[in-house]
Amino acid sequence: MEDHTVINLQDISVYQKNKLVLANVNLNINNGEFVYLIGKTGSGKSSLMQLLYADLPVEQGKASICGYNLNSIKNSQIPFLRRKLGIVFQDFQLLEDRTIEENLIFVLKATGWKDKQEIQARIIEVLEEVELISKLKVMPHQLSGGEQQRIVIARALLNHPELILADEPTGNLDPETSNGIMKVLMKISQSGKAVLMATHNYNLIHKFPGKIIKCEEGTVVSSDNKLD
Amino acid sequence: MASNEEKNSKRRINSAYITSLISITLVLFTLGFLGLVLIHAHSLSNYIKENIGFEIIMKPGVKEADIVYLKKTLDAEDFVKSTEYITKEEATERLSEVLGEAFTGFLEEENNPLLPSIDVRFNADWANNDSLVAIEEAVLKNEAVKEVYYQKSLVHLINKNVRKISLVLLGFSLLLLLIAMALINNTIRLSVYSKRFIIRSMKLVGATESFIRKPFVMKGVIHGILSAVLALSLLSGIVAVSKQNIPELELLSSMETMAYLYVAVILLGIVMSGLSTLFAVKRYLHMRADSLYA
Numbered sequence: 029m030e031d032h033t034v035i036n037l038q039d040i041s042v043y044q045k046n047k048l049v050l051a052n053v054n055l056n057i058n059n060g061e062f063v064y065l066i067g068k069t070g071s072g073k074s075s076l077m078q079l080l081y082a083d084l085p086v087e088q089g090k091a092s093i094c095g096y097n098l099n100s101i102k103n104s105q106i107p108f109l110r111r112k113l114g115i116v117f118q119d120f121q122l123l124e125d126r127t128i129e130e131n132l133i134f135v136l137k138a139t140g141w142k143d144k145q146e147i148q149a150r151i152i153e154v155l156e157e158v159e160l161i162s163k164l165k166v167m168p169h170q171l172s173g174g175e176q177q178r179i180v181i182a183r184a185l186l187n188h189p190e191l192i193l194a195d196e197p198t199g200n201l202d203p204e205t206s207n208g209i210m211k212v213l214m215k216i217s218q219s220g221k222a223v224l225m226a227t228h229n230y231n232l233i234h235k236f237p238g239k240i241i242k243c244e245e246g247t248v249v250s251s252d253n254k255l256d
Numbered sequence: 257m258a259s260n261e262e263k264n265s266k267r268r269i270n271s272a273y274i275t276s277l278i279s280i281t282l283v284l285f286t287l288g289f290l291g292l293v294l295i296h297a298h299s300l301s302n303y304i305k306e307n308i309g310f311e312i313i314m315k316p317g318v319k320e321a322d323i324v325y326l327k328k329t330l331d332a333e334d335f336v337k338s339t340e341y342i343t344k345e346e347a348t349e350r351l352s353e354v355l356g357e358a359f360t361g362f363l364e365e366e367n368n369p370l371l372p373s374i375d376v377r378f379n380a381d382w383a384n385n386d387s388l389v390a391i392e393e394a395v396l397k398n399e400a401v402k403e404v405y406y407q408k409s410l411v412h413l414i415n416k417n418v419r420k421i422s423l424v425l426l427g428f429s430l431l432l433l434l435i436a437m438a439l440i441n442n443t444i445r446l447s448v449y450s451k452r453f454i455i456r457s458m459k460l461v462g463a464t465e466s467f468i469r470k471p472f473v474m475k476g477v478i479h480g481i482l483s484a485v486l487a488l489s490l491l492s493g494i495v496a497v498s499k500q501n502i503p504e505l506e507l508l509s510s511m512e513t514m515a516y517l518y519v520a521v522i523l524l525g526i527v528m529s530g531l532s533t534l535f536a537v538k539r540y541l542h543m544r545a546d547s548l549y550a
Contacts, residue, residue, distance in 0.1 A: 044546075045544075045546075078545065081460065083460075083545060104464075107459075107462045107463060107464045107465075108462070110459075110460060110461065110462035111462035113462075115460050115461075121453065121456070121457040121460065122457070123454050123457055123458070124454065125451075125454065134458070134461075134463075135461045135462070135463075137467075138458065138461060138462060138463030138464070138467050138468075139461070139462045139463070183461065187462065
């Protein structure tokens, strides 16, 4: 598989409400890479994630994600960038007012899918990938935390994203369930998609090795795959 | 357990929906009721104005044909609502009825002081002092007319009071409209607020703003129509009961004006509810993630 860059940040500064959170961030991630983003609480991991999915503007430096230039991206283009990303959160953020099937249908319809049969086939495909095909007609709150997170991963996969951004996806889960989630994410990475995962859980990094970058002292540094 | 949670969650959603539906219904009902009062007040003022007496007294000895001709000329005018020719005999009869005795009994026929007259009723727009003076001048040019009689001070008083009452009602209506807009906006904003995280999730999966807005606004519009229909049902009930107890009210409102009022209430429901939903969703679509938790 040919390598191509999905994340390219050059001298980026990240601000939250005019407050500088990270400065001089340089980062390059290619497809198929599995990258852990570690750092203390409040070190700027989530802010960096927000910048990557265009929830925070780029005020300094150059940023390109999945072919979109974040410096010049228009508001109307942001949804189209997000369709190339799969975003996974610690708190799941499923649409609580509808079933799993309706959650997935919503995403596909919102991203331009029209054919009912194709929609149904894609939903079955992603649910099989996360091994939750039996939960099609269930409401989100009827699922366990681990199951909800798997559904969120399935949702993230719907549009064949180039990059998965996972912000502490195992933060609310027990170790066994976390292992299950990690296996799914690793499988996704091996299929050629880039995965950037923010986490505090060093045990998981030991079990599932990957490239490590660290938010530290107001910037992002390569950790040379060492956890210290 | 999950089933109980689901039931509770559904109950909460239904209860919030019903509360907001009732709130909007009551606001629209109040607006509709005020509209009804305005329509009846306007009709009542027209009714009073159109019954202002304007009597054209004819000279003695004028031929009946001349009087009938003058009556027909007046009937053809835009400002005239109706005319009534009162002959000398009818005038005598009416006065006798008022006095309770035949006063002509001791008078010779030729000494009867009463004269034939034409009683004119004007359309409401013309029932004001300026117009009446101009009409009086025009009528007095007719040689068959002896004099014109109407109560200038009464006309002035009616018009002055109608203007005052109209201004008060209009001011009150505007104030109520503002309150209604604020109440509906607030109710809908609260209902959209409860879905702010859903809106954010929709954004993050790549839905465009218009795709997210559409179902909310559609729901808002349906909500507005439903509230308006409920408000109008209440209003219709009140109108029916009022007409049963005060049959004269029938005279004050036509089917046409009532239809306008009903259409206006439905449109208000749609526009207010739809626009409020649109603005509320827009607000949460553009809100920063951390502000959603505030």
